[in-house]
Amino acid sequence: MPQAPLPPCSVLILAGGRGQRMGGQDKGLLEWQGRPLVSYAVDLARPLGDDLIISCNRNQERYAAYADRLVQDDSPDFPGPLTGIRAGLAVARHSHLLVLPCDAPLLDAPLVERLLRASAEEPEVVHMLRRAAQWEPLFCIVPVAMRAGVEQAWQSGDRSPRHAFLKLGLKAVDCPADEPRLANFNTPELLYHGR
Numbered sequence: 353m354p355q356a357p358l359p360p361c362s363v364l365i366l367a368g369g370r371g372q373r374m375g376g377q378d379k380g381l382l383e384w385q386g387r388p389l390v391s392y393a394v395d396l397a398r399p400l401g402d403d404l405i406i407s408c409n410r411n412q413e414r415y416a417a418y419a420d421r422l423v424q425d426d427s428p429d430f431p432g433p434l435t436g437i438r439a440g441l442a443v444a445r446h447s448h449l450l451v452l453p454c455d456a457p458l459l460d461a462p463l464v465e466r467l468l469r470a471s472a473e474e475p476e477v478v479h480m481l482r483r484a485a486q487w488e489p490l491f492c493i494v495p496v497a498m499r500a501g502v503e504q505a506w507q508s509g510d511r512s513p514r515h516a517f518l519k520l521g522l523k524a525v526d527c528p529a530d531e532p533r534l535a536n537f538n539t540p541e542l543l544y545h546g547r
Contacts, residue, residue: 358400358465358468358469358472359446359448359472360400360401360402361403361446361447361448361449361450361468361471361493362403362404362405362440362443362446362448362449362450363397363400363401363404363405363449363450363452364406364407364436364437364440364444364449365380365390365393365394365404365405365406365407365419365452365453366407366433366436366451366454367390367407368409368435368436378408378410378411380406380415380454380455381414381415385457389454390406390415390418392456393452393454393456393457393459396452396459396460396461397450399461400450400464402420403420403421403444403445403446404418404419404420404421405419405420405421405422405423405440406418406421406422406423407422407423407425407436407437407439407440408424409424409425423436423439423440423442423443424439425439432511432512433489433490434502434505434511434512434513435506437449437451437502438502438506441496441498441502442499444496446496447475447495447496448471448475448493448494448495448496449493449494449496450464450492451492451493451494453490453491455536456491456533456534456535456536458532458533458534458535459534460533463534466525467481467491467492467493467525468493470523471493471495474523475495476495476521477495477522477523478492478493478494478495478498478520478521478522478523479492479493479522479523479524479525480514480523481524481525481526481527481534482524482525482526482527483526483527483529483530483531484528486529487514487524489512489513489514489517490513490536491534492513492517498521501519501520502516502517502520
């Protein structure tokens with residue numbers, strides 16, 4: 353029996369970090385195998401719906417070519433990925449927001465589909481990839497209905513996506529501890545010597 357089609361979701365690509373481990377460079381625009389890192393996430397996201405959002409705090413004119421919309425942090429001090437997720441939740445046009453990092457070019461459609469299928473089966477909780485005991489908070493799908501709860505967690509001082517989502521309802525989509533598709537190319541060594 354064929355699987356039901358996945359419901360459309362908004363997709364948020366996080367590219368708003370400071371790039372400290374990259375010497376302050378904008379990670380999403382660094383090239384890997386001849387293409388900007390962000391383009392790999394965009395290629396995965398495009399078939400999933402009509403609402404592709406990129407969270408970026410600089411180089412907006414370059415990111416605009418990849419996205420339907422851009423969002424940026426409401427704080428000038430690069431407070432971390434939860435603020436980008438908040439911005440994405442505030443503008444998402446669909447019931448769920450798929451969150452992907454800009455620096456994981458080995459991620460593939462089957463792994464993203466596992467997240468989406470888990471969400472389709474239990475749409476009221478956050479689903480997040482987990483490698484053995486290691487949660488991967490930048491690979492998740494969030495019900496947009498949780499926006500107020502995420503905002504409340506933020507206002508009470510929480511800056512960790514995993515902590516905020518644990519309070520609101522979080523389930524793991526488990527992967528092997530050595531899952532290569534989740535490699536973050538977030539240092540020069542990984543970017544230039546990664547597979």
